[in-house]
Amino acid sequence: MRARGQTPAGQHRPVLVEEVLGALELRAGQRGVDATIGWGGHAERVLAQISPGGQLLGLDADPLELPKTEARLRTLGHSPEVFRALRTNFAALPAALAEAGWNDGADFILADLGVSSMQLDDPERGFGAKDEGPLDMRMNPRRGSSAAEWLAKVSVAELDVVLRKYADESDAAPIAEALAVGEEAPATTSELAAAVRAAVQPRRNPEEASHAVRRVFQAIRIAVNDEFGTLEMFLRALPAALRPGGRAVILTFHSGEDRRVKKAFQSGLRSGLYESIAPEPLRAGAAERRDNPRASSAKLRWAVRATIQ
Numbered sequence: 001m002r003a004r005g006q007t008p009a010g011q012h013r014p015v016l017v018e019e020v021l022g023a024l025e026l027r028a029g030q031r032g033v034d035a036t037i038g039w040g041g042h043a044e045r046v047l048a049q050i051s052p053g054g055q056l057l058g059l060d061a062d063p064l065e066l067p068k069t070e071a072r073l074r075t076l077g078h079s080p081e082v083f084r085a086l087r088t089n090f091a092a093l094p095a096a097l098a099e100a101g102w103n104d105g106a107d108f109i110l111a112d113l114g115v116s117s118m119q120l121d122d123p124e125r126g127f128g129a130k131d132e133g134p135l136d137m138r139m140n141p142r143r144g145s146s147a148a149e150w151l152a153k154v155s156v157a158e159l160d161v162v163l164r165k166y167a168d169e170s171d172a173a174p175i176a177e178a179l180a181v182g183e184e185a186p187a188t189t190s191e192l193a194a195a196v197r198a199a200v201q202p203r204r205n206p207e208e209a210s211h212a213v214r215r216v217f218q219a220i221r222i223a224v225n226d227e228f229g230t231l232e233m234f235l236r237a238l239p240a241a242l243r244p245g246g247r248a249v250i251l252t253f254h255s256g257e258d259r260r261v262k263k264a265f266q267s268g269l270r271s272g273l274y275e276s277i278a279p280e281p282l283r284a285g286a287a288e289r290r291d292n293p294r295a296s297s298a299k300l301r302w303a304v305r306a307t308i309q
């Protein structure tokens with residue numbers, strides 16, 4: 001199944017694993033944070049490299065998947081002294097470090113942005129057009145408004161901006177008019193996909209319409225989870241969360257994310273908070289792109305906290 005570029009149900013294939021480990025320069029005894037632990041694919045490899053004596057704090061906003069990942073890592077032999085899971089948004093990174101008692105920061109911090117395969121594959125989460133399900137799209141379905149509730153209230157003008165800014169959608173205006181119709185707005189994944197296809201159908205062939213559907217799902221997901229607001233809070237907190245010489249690695253999957261990470265790292269370098277940053281993003285090679293389609297859009301950027309404060 002993996003050889004065919006597919007991910008087994010209930011799992012997530014981590015991307016750019018060797019590149020992440022290389023950029024983190026891990027050593028036994030270090031302590032650090034996986035801010036988006038997901039299935040724990042990166043975490044498993046990180047834990048192997050920081051042992052013996054290392055500690056990993058795994059964060060995730062998702063209350064449904066995190067307990068499964070914690071249980072999985074425990075069965076692999078990682079005790080609570082070595083690995084701790086904390087359900088929190090990574091925007092609250094300083095509070096998470098305080099809760100761990102790491103008041104002088106971490107040696108490394110990793111973030112692999114976006115959604116996991118488990119979230120995408122669960123029809124009840126409503127993240128994708130592939131399966132019929134309620135339009136939810138929340139990383140934490142126990143907090144805030146679902147995508148359906150958000151769509152039922154959004155104005156045409158606001159949705160138009162969201163589609164342009166978060167997904168570079170060139171047909172934003174007709175799509176926004178079709179979707180922002182109050183109580184009549186799509187409430188399921190298939191209703192949303194059908195409404196987008198109908199709105200772009202006069203100008204797009206079926207393949208282009210599918211791209212538009214994917215972009216609209218992405219834009220609504222970003223809005224519902226305030227993904228750029230939380231990423232910016234995380235990026236602001238990052239330098240102070242690292243010990244001198246500590247390393248941060250961030251994996252992004254679209255231009256809105258990558259632009260923010262690049263700007264924050266460049267500005268930290270200029271102000272002396274970071275002593276070095278990735279000159280260019282690292283990308284997956286042809287073999288990984290073939291084996292794991294999700295790797296195609298991944299970009300890895302790293303930054304090193306200045307040793308002289």
Ligand SMILES: C[S@@+](CC[C@H](N)C(=O)[O-])C[C@H]1O[C@@H](n2cnc3c(N)ncnc32)[C@H](O)[C@@H]1O
Binds near residue numbers: 037042090
């Ligand atoms: C791409 S997956 C991470 C996969 C992970 N690296 C692995 O190897 O399994 C992204 C994860 O980040 C979580 N996430 C997204 N935004 C978040 C946020 N603002 N705070 C905390 N977790 C977040 C999602 O719930 C999801 O589990």
